[in-house]
Amino acid sequence: MTPIRIPNIALDAIGPEIILTITALLLLMIEVFADKKGRDHMGYIALAGAVFAGAFALRLAGVSVTTFAGLYVVDNFSTFFKVIFMISAGLTALISVKYAKDEGIDHGEYYAMILFATVGMCVMASGRDLITIFMGVEVMSISLYVLAGMTRARLVSNEASMKYFILGALSSGFLLYGMALVYGAAGTTQLQAIGRAAGGLTGNYMFIAGAVMMTVGFAFKVGAVPFHMWAPDVYQGSPAPVTAFMSTGPKAAAFAAFLRVFAEAFPAMKQEWWLVIWALAVATMTMGNIVALVQNDVKRMLAYSSIAHAGYVLVGLAVGSPAGSSGAVFYLLAYAFMNLGAFTLLIVAAGKGERLTTYQDFSGMGTRSPLVALALTIMLFSLAGIPPTAGFAGKFYLFMSALEKGFVWLTVIAVINSVVSVFYYLRLVIHMYMREQDADAPSAVTVSAPLAVAAVVAVCAVLWLGILPSKYIEFAKAAFLPF
């Protein structure tokens, strides 16, 4: 009888995941055992977990390890994404502290779900096997379904959760079906092995159908048009910190898996799929921006803008070069900061129960809360891609990579889209500074300390990445995937 061989496992390579899991379990225990006062600190414990995990991930920069019998890989690409995830999770925990308390959702489960979702995201970025990636997708998605419905007394939150669950399950179905077909054709679920087998599979309909279905599945997860229908309602209905989280971390994770699968498993089909991605990118940016123009609710506007930004990132995927891939990665980093920042300030302005989220509610913000208005303005200009902000550096690098490969029209469409987007971001600035507030407008908003810290971090990061992006672009460059 042959002994069962246990594959070599490099535990130190999955340090971030381990730290996150332990912290999440710890939070669940605290929820059970701690008294009311002890529970006040759960947000900070989650933050600490994310920070430690992020530090651990940073320590792995430059490391390249494949472990768990080739199922799991730790390389610069995954490490960069893990840093984005930790930023997203950490800032989300920070901005949730007061929000969760106000809304009565300050349970251990809330923070634990954020961390479990983050673990799932890490698995998606590091998975080198279809099954591993799918597991990551599910861990992340199921946590997010719960998070979306966390404020269970609010109808919109329930609706968001339900919609997200049904459409998310559908997209998971697509993804899994695609994976099954690819496995059927290639005989393996290991990405690189699929890549090697793909050469002999040109014209194999099962393989192509599998690739198409996986594209659909991923397009759902990143919210690309025409698979975006879930996004606006889910983003609007979910608790604001959860929306901030969903639109940054999990979106980046979906892109990570998307990129890795296509770079490693389907490089042979590059000639075919770049056109598909090209069309997705154009449709996504254009649709997202145009619909965002007519929104009257800031949260919903940010939801559509999030779709548009996914379109910009898809530009990097369509380019399909190392520069395009690292451009997309860098953009996701910049986007994480600016969108989380924007949501932080939205939470500040919206007040308890998220009542004040229309444009009209922001009128006069520049007078009654000048600092909040200033910080939000910086975030909006960054989202619009105006220098010297992270949004500009990100777009610059991304569009540069597109032009390098001769995607002139794609770039022109993308920059025209940026101009369109300026319109609705500016509209909020106009409301804050140029419109008089209503007579019954609220007095100056109060900013709790954790929200203030999150806002300051976001502002500093956005300006820093905008003025001195050099080092971080180098980091992103090292995190490219060979196409």
Added chain:
Amino acid sequence: MGSFSILTFVTFIPLGGALLILLIDRENQGLIRGLALTATIADFIISLPLYLGFVNTHHMQFVEKVSWLPQFGVSYYVGVDGISMPLIMLTTLTTMICVVSAWTAVEKRVKEFMIVLLLLETGMIGVFCALDFFLFYVFWEMMLIPMFLMIGVWGGQRRIYAAVKFFIYTMAGSVLMLVAILWMYFQHKAVNGFYTMDIQAYHGLAMDPSAQALLFLAFFVAFAIKVPMFPFHTWLPDAHVEAPTVGSVILAGILLKMGTYGFLRFSLPMFPQAALNAVDWISWLALIGIVYGALVAMVQEDVKKLVAYSSVSHLGFVVLAIFALNVEALTGGMLQMLNHGVSTGALFLAVGVLYERRHTRMITEYGGVAAKMPVFTVIFMIVTLSSIGLPGLNGFVGEFLILMGTWKSNPLYAVIATSGVIWAAVYMLWMFQRVMFGKVTNPKNEKLKDVNWREVTYFAPFIVLIFALGVYPTPLIKKMEPTIAHLVSQVKKDSPAPAEAPSHTSQTPADGDPHGGTHASPHSH
């Protein structure tokens, strides 16, 4: 690089001032105004050596270069030549004057106003001295935000509409320019084998004619919107009418020059062939602008709108001069840019003086102001005559050189353009007559107070310049000429057309290029 990084200081002192003001309590308006004034005066004084120490060559001076994003070949690279130096001087001077003029005119949100004004100054100076595409673009876009806020927050009735229109127009033009910049960046890599954003490295970059034409167009639209040239001018009257006085002064005095500066810095030296091919249709657009702007100005009832349309007309002269492509016309064009900055800036200030007293800009509301405000009348008269181009005042020198140079290239253009000078006299003097002379018909004008010492103070530098540039512009021309001659030679070098009579009356290009200005073919028949 000198031991004292003068350009960096000139660029960033206003930013420093803005950050300091950010820390001051908003109630302490005296300190805020004082600090803003100190920052702008300091900035002006520090910028003086740029003029005084300027060596008369076409080479970049006061150069500073520090690597910024090494992986993209981007550096913090600034310097001035005979084109940008006068514009920077104009900027520091105008902003200083603006702070004084806003002293009492702006009562709402003084703190924010001064911050925005100072940020704007940093952006404008940065645009003029940047020698790196990335840096240039950053300043170019960055500058939009404060101007947008200035119009939108401190403007008149339809301020939001005007501000948004201004922003979207300019932004739309500049993003296409960004694509063009990036395209050239890779072209440069393909030709020369390394990445750089150094603007001068792109002068004479080899590229095929069709690409050159497209790139020229992308840059042209961005700059033509900024100038603004017909038919991209529609944002300007709105922006001017709604902007506060300071906004109008900066807009007319400096922002409009960025378009023409862009032609000189980018369009001509980088796409000489395309520029030569485009001479005719651009000249016609400029001529339409001259005549159309003047005619529309004539029928305006709002003084500010009148001055705004007169800007369209005056800038038409500058564009015509630039695309006449000879040293006289270009020198005239440069002078006209400065003259327009001075005289139109002063005109807007004068309108502001009236507006502050009466809160209206309708011509019919006035009449007989001369009797009530004698000192102001003298000032306004000088400024008006300068704008018309009376010999002895600054406007004349520029227009004369432009028309002379244009005649050399194409007499027809010069004839049409000259009509613009006549129209200018008509609309300006008619306006002046209706506002200032006659009897006081409107009782509200009975109590008008004459200008106070503060107002005289901020007009004074402009008045001095109006006379100085009108009587003795030679020192300034001497400083600009080598750069202009070099620029002309850069464009003409590639021209395949045979040389006509050399149109050079001035010195030979300082770079010693034998082809220099001798190939001065007008190329526009």
